Amino acid sequence: xxxxxxxxxxxxxxxxxxxxxxxxxxxxxxxxxxxxxxxxxxxxxxxxxxxxxxxxxxxxxxxxxxxxxxxxxxxxxxxxxxxxxxxxxxxxxxxxxxxxxxxxxxxxxxxxxxxxxxxxxxxxxxxxxxxxxxxxxxxxxxxxxxxxxxxxxxxxxxxxxxxxxxxxxxxxxxxxxxxxxxxxxxxxxxxxxxxxxxxxxxxxxxxxxxxxxxxxxxxxxxxxxxxxxxxxxxxxxxxxxxxxxxxxxxxxxxxxxxxxxxxxxxxxxxxxxxxxxxxxxxxxxxxxxxxxxxxxxxxxxxxxxxxxxxxxxxxxxxxxxxxxxxxxxxxxxxxxxxxxxxxxxxxxxxxxxxxxxxxxxxxxxxxxxxxxxxxxxxxxxxxxxxxxxxxxxxxxxxxxxxxxxxxxxxxxxxxxxxxxxxxxxxxxxxxxxxxxxx
Amino acid sequence: xxxxxxxxxxxxxxxxxxxxxxxxxxxxxxxxxxxxxxxxxxxxxxxxxxxxxxxxxxxxxxxxxxxxxxxxxxxxxxxxxxxxxxxxxxxxxxxxxxxxxxxxxxxxxxxxxxxxxxxxxxxxxxxxxxxxxxxxxxxxxxxxxxxxxxxxxxxxxxxxxxxxxxxxxxxxxxxxxxxxxxxxxxxxxxxxxxxxxxxxxxxxxxxxxxxxxxxxxxxxxxxxxxxxxxxxxxxxxxxxx
Numbered sequence: 100x101x102x103x104x105x106x107x108x109x110x111x112x113x114x115x116x117x118x119x120x121x122x123x124x125x126x127x128x129x130x131x132x133x134x135x136x137x138x139x140x141x142x143x144x145x146x147x148x149x150x151x152x153x154x155x156x157x158x159x160x161x162x163x164x165x166x167x168x169x170x171x172x173x174x175x176x177x178x179x180x181x182x183x184x185x186x187x188x189x190x191x192x193x194x195x196x197x198x199x200x201x202x203x204x205x206x207x208x209x210x211x212x213x214x215x216x217x218x219x220x221x222x223x224x225x226x227x228x229x230x231x232x233x234x235x236x237x238x239x240x241x242x243x244x245x246x247x248x249x250x251x252x253x254x255x256x257x258x259x260x261x262x263x264x265x266x267x268x269x270x271x272x273x274x275x276x277x278x279x280x281x282x283x284x285x286x287x288x289x290x291x292x293x294x295x296x297x298x299x300x301x302x303x304x305x306x307x308x309x310x311x312x313x314x315x316x317x318x319x320x321x322x323x324x325x326x327x328x329x330x331x332x333x334x335x336x337x338x339x340x341x342x343x344x345x346x347x348x349x350x351x352x353x354x355x356x357x358x359x360x361x362x363x364x365x366x367x368x369x370x371x372x373x374x375x376x377x378x379x380x381x382x383x384x385x386x387x388x389x390x391x392x393x394x395x396x397x398x399x400x401x402x403x404x405x406x407x408x409x410x411x412x413x414x415x416x417x418x419x420x421x422x423x424x425x426x427x428x429x430x431x432x433x434x435x436x437x438x439x440x441x442x443x444x445x446x447x448x449x450x451x452x453x454x455x456x457x458x459x460x461x462x463x464x465x466x467x468x469x470x471x472x473x474x475x476x477x478x479x480x481x482x483x484x485x486x487x488x489x490x491x492x493x494x495x496x497x498x499x500x501x502x503x504x505x506x507x508x509x510x511x512x513x514x515x516x517x518x519x520x521x522x523x524x525x526x527x528x529x530x531x532x533x534x535x536x537x
Numbered sequence: 538x539x540x541x542x543x544x545x546x547x548x549x550x551x552x553x554x555x556x557x558x559x560x561x562x563x564x565x566x567x568x569x570x571x572x573x574x575x576x577x578x579x580x581x582x583x584x585x586x587x588x589x590x591x592x593x594x595x596x597x598x599x600x601x602x603x604x605x606x607x608x609x610x611x612x613x614x615x616x617x618x619x620x621x622x623x624x625x626x627x628x629x630x631x632x633x634x635x636x637x638x639x640x641x642x643x644x645x646x647x648x649x650x651x652x653x654x655x656x657x658x659x660x661x662x663x664x665x666x667x668x669x670x671x672x673x674x675x676x677x678x679x680x681x682x683x684x685x686x687x688x689x690x691x692x693x694x695x696x697x698x699x700x701x702x703x704x705x706x707x708x709x710x711x712x713x714x715x716x717x718x719x720x721x722x723x724x725x726x727x728x729x730x731x732x733x734x735x736x737x738x739x740x741x742x743x744x745x746x747x748x749x750x751x752x753x754x755x756x757x758x759x760x761x762x763x764x765x766x767x768x769x770x771x772x773x774x775x776x777x778x
Contacts, residue, residue: 123652130640425636428597429697430625430653432618530589530598533632533709 120435128442132450135415142411143451149404150455150509153397155463157505158495159471160393164386166490168352168375173254174320176378177221177346178355179362184371186343187378192226192298198340200370207365208347216354221245221252222342224332228295230275230325232283239279239325241293243332252348255313255326262287262311269328273307277314278322285309293325298337305335353498401512408516412444416520423524424532437525441517448513452506460502463495470494543606544704544737545571545594550603552589552760563589565760566603571739571753573704576731578740578751586760587741588709594739595628595707596620608704625653629698629736631708635690637682643693644669644678650701668696671733672726688719695727699736708740712747724750 132139172178180187181204186194196204201222207213208220224243229236246265250256255274256264265274273291285291289309297303307327315321333339349358355374363372376383416423423436431439470492552564564586571577579587592598593605596612605612608627612620629650630636637646645652647668648661656664669675672692682690691711698706708727712720724746730736740747748754749768756764 120653127638127640134640421634421636422638425632425638427621428595428624428630428636429650430621432621435621528598530592533592533597533636534588 120431121438124435124439124442125446127439128446131415131439131443132447138411138415139447142408142447143454145404145407145411146448146451146509146513147455147458149400149512150452150505151459151462152400153505153508154456154459154502155495156393156397157501158459158463158497159467159493160389161496161498161501162470162493164389165352165496166493167382167386170254170490171379171382172352172375173252173348174315174317175346175375176223176344176373177252178349178352178375179347179359180373180375180378181345181347181362181366182343182371182373184369187371187373190225190227192224192296192336192338192343195224195298195338195341195343196345196370201340201342201345204345204362204366204370207362208345210361210365213358213361216349216351216358217347218350219248219252219348221248221346221348222329223344223346224329224336224338224341225343226295226332226336228293230279230283230291230293232285232289232291234284235282237279237282237323239293239323241295241325241327241332243327243329245329249326252346255315255320255324258313258315259311260314262309264311264313265326265328266310269310270331271305271307272310272328272331274311274313274326275309276321276324277312278318279325280309280312282322285312287311293327293335295336297335298341303335303337305331307331353500397508401508405512405516408444408448408513409519412440412447412517412520413523415443416440416524419524420527420532423527424529427527427529428533433525436527437521440524441514441521444513444517444520445510448510448517451513452509455509456502456506459505460497464497467495542572543570544573544575544608545569545739546604546606547594548604550590550593550605551601552586552593552598553601563760564593564600567757567760567762569755569762569765571705571737573737574731574735576728576738576750576752577755578742578748578753579755579757580742580748581757581763583743584759585757587757589760590757591707591709591739591741594705595630596624625650626701627704629701629703629706631691631694631698631706631711633710633713635682635687635694635714637690637693637697639682642679642681643674643685643689646682646693647696647700649697654701664700665696668700668730671729672696673722686719687714688716688723691715691719691723692726695723695730699730699734702734702736704737706736706738708738708742710742710744711740712742712744717746720744720746 181196183194183196205220208217222245226241228239228241230239244265246269247267250264260277265272275285280286283291287309290306291309292304292306294302294304333341347358349355359372359374366372426436426439427433472492474491547567547569550564550567551562554561554563567590579590581587589598593600594607596607600613607623610623612623615623638649641649644665647665651661651664669678672695674689674692674696677685677689685693712723715723727738728750731738740751742748752768754766754768755762
């Protein structure tokens with residue numbers, strides 16, 4: 100028996116393609132996240148806290164590495180060292196850059212894609228030799244520098260403990276480490292003789308007067324380094340207008356590879372370009388090891404966070420079996436039902452990620468933008484590392500790349516942790532899920 | 538019965554659940570046809586297979602053997618995706634526990650099938666509000682399910698089931714959680730929708746109020762059809778003017 104007189108039906112459109120339902124899943128997901136406010140907040144809190152800690156640790160780790168690297172390169176050969184091939188290994192004057200090569204290198208450093216990244220350029224003529232006074236003679240590393248350029252480049256001028264750093268126009272002047280001065284019984288105004296092998300191969304000496312002494316805190320530098328004006332050394336060693344190294348100090352260590360690559364591209368093969376990682380491989384290894392041990396720690400932290408998310412989302416799925424059954428009864432496919440859960444996880448992760456970034460950056464910036472002081476942990480003695488004094492104050496470094504990495508890590512964790520619950524939601528037995536609990 | 542007029546056709550339909558110590562035969566060899574616009578009740582004691590048969594007709598579970606056709610399509614031959622599309626376009630469900638989506642308002646719940654079918658918002662609202670007017674849900678459109686009584690939630694569930702103008706509406710114990718006044722109102726509403734929209738209703742029920750008002754009563758015992766009776770029009774209340 101049927102009803103013949105029924106209302107005429109308007110024709111309804113065919114079902115849309117499933118892809119166009121994405122915004123429906125998004126709507127449901129956002130509503131579900133908001134509906135279970137307490138659960139969502141707890142899950143989000145775990146992710147937000149994890150990301151905030153991750154950002155804080157990365158900012159401090161990067162800050163510490165920047166401090167190590169900057170400290171080492173300002174005393175050493177800069178972030179990028181331009182040298183004659185072979186000098187790094189031989190350390191001999193025969194492996195030096197000519198005036199023409201120096202001009203070529205300086206022109207490359209003036210290129211518009213490189214110049215803005217550079218803080219200072221310092222030509223140096225470095226030889227190993229002997230420093231002697233009336234009291235004693237000790238081996239020394241003699242660095243002939245441009246006083247004006249070095250005042251900006253090196254951290255040693257700021258470590259003066261007696262007299263002053265070399266001044267532009269100084270001729271027969273020397274700036275020596277306190278350890279060396281002590282061993283040679285030198286004071287400001289004392290005379291000393293520097294002896295080294297000149298360009299001709301002959302041993303040659305130069306009388307200089309101590310104008311200042313410095314204390315870097317690094318024993319091997321304080322006991323073995325002498326700075327002299329480069330003009331004096333060029334005349335003394337017979338290397339007019341030459342240098343063994345054109346040291347380049349950058350505004351950020353993170354630009355090293357970019358600058359080295361750009362300069363290398365512009366220079367002929369007779370000029371070597373070394374990044375600090377090549378010039379100081381032990382420091383590069385230390386940074387890398389520290390980085391990876393940090394990542395390992397953070398990976399453990401994130402596995403714990405992922406398990407918390409997995410637990411929260413899975414519990415939610417188990418508690419909402421009937422809801423997912425209804426969605427499938429209404430016409431969603433199993434995969435689409437899984438998408439609803441997956442989208443929920445992604446929405447929650449994205450919201451937590453953004454919140455985590457805001458909190459992580461804000462807290463780190465507000466509390467430690469001027470640096471986090473670890474003096475109490477380091478004790479009273481100086482700590483040196485790879486030829487540089489380690490500062491007890493670590494200033495956090497914020498980088499867009501780092502923030503994006505942390506956000507991506509959080510999203511990946513959220514996505515991975517949502518996959519299994521999404522799969523579980525899609526695989527429910529609809530008829531079983533719809534059973535009424537009597 | 539001509540093929541054009543048949544909404545549901547089953548042929549030797551079986552559902553056996555593998556279970557220890559021996560499999561459970563929930564539905565045993567059911568063969569039946571239901572015509573467009575029928576108001577059918579399937580009754581029987583608990584465990585007689587009513588809900589399982591309803592799930593088979595709705596494509597929520599697949600038969601162990603036999604065939605089910607709904608709106609001319611053999612459900613057993615459809616992929617899961619095609620089955621989902623058929624449920625959306627041709628089948629409406631009303632459940633004992635209402636099963637509204639808790640995060641959507643009454644209106645959003647009712648329009649959900651139309652949303653999935655891609656109808657514009659204005660058209661969705663027009664259709665839902667028309668039905669809400671018919672079933673006395675005006676003014677409650679924006680309430681969440683948690684803020685509605687059981688009877689109101691079931692009305693929304695019925696509106697959701699019929700809004701897409703499906704060939705078949707399957708209702709599993711729709712009055713079981715309602716008091717007698719709400720049950721009566723709900724049945725009247727469904728009869729009205731049956732008359733006005735030509736919707737085919739199939740109920741699984743224990744409720745004598747439903748079985749008395751059905752045009753056709755199918756009794757199930759132990760998963761098999763014991764009787765299939767077309768009831769006298771006189772026993773049913775007069776149609777609304």
